[in-house]
Amino acid sequence: MSDSLDRRLDAIARHPFRAKFHLRGRDRVTAELKGPATIRWHARDLIARRLAPAEPYKDGRQTPYRGHPVFVAQHATATCCRTCLRRWHDIPQGRELTPEERAYVVDVICRWIEREIESPAR
Structure with missing residues (x-):
């Protein structure tokens, strides 16, 4: 699974908007101090x-750009809103995420954070 996640993350990172996101400053320190679990x-x-809700509150604007490593990762991995989930991960809009889809999104986010922590600080 890690190989397929890495391939997906590499493909998303080729998009100029997504490539701008990296863990920096307080968000990076938070990820390092809190740990993966x-x-x-x-x-x-x-x-x-x-x-996860079928119609998230403020969908498309609900994810801040910083303030927590997960928020940064969501933008970097195109898991920030239901439109991006549909476009980049083929997860349909208009219905609640299944437990498997939720687990997948969390895996994508956590793998991106893991890769960021493994690379030198920018």
């Missing part, structure tokens, strides 16, 4: 509240 828990919670 806590960040994964935060990602699950944020996805459940902000992205």
Whole structure:
């Protein structure tokens, strides 16, 4: 699964808008200090509240650009809104995300954060 996630992340990173996002400053420090298990828990919670509903509140504008490593990762991985999920990950709009889809989105976000932490700070 990691190979397919990495290929998907590499493809998304070739898009100029998505390529601009990296963990920097406080967001990077938060990811490093909290560790992968806590960040994964935060990602699950944020996805459940902000992205999983059939019609998320303020869809398309619900994800801040910074303030938490998961937010940065969502923009970098095109998991920030239901339109991006449809366009980049083939997950349809207009219905609640399934448990499998939620797990996939969390895996994408957490893998991106993991890759960012493994690379030198920018």
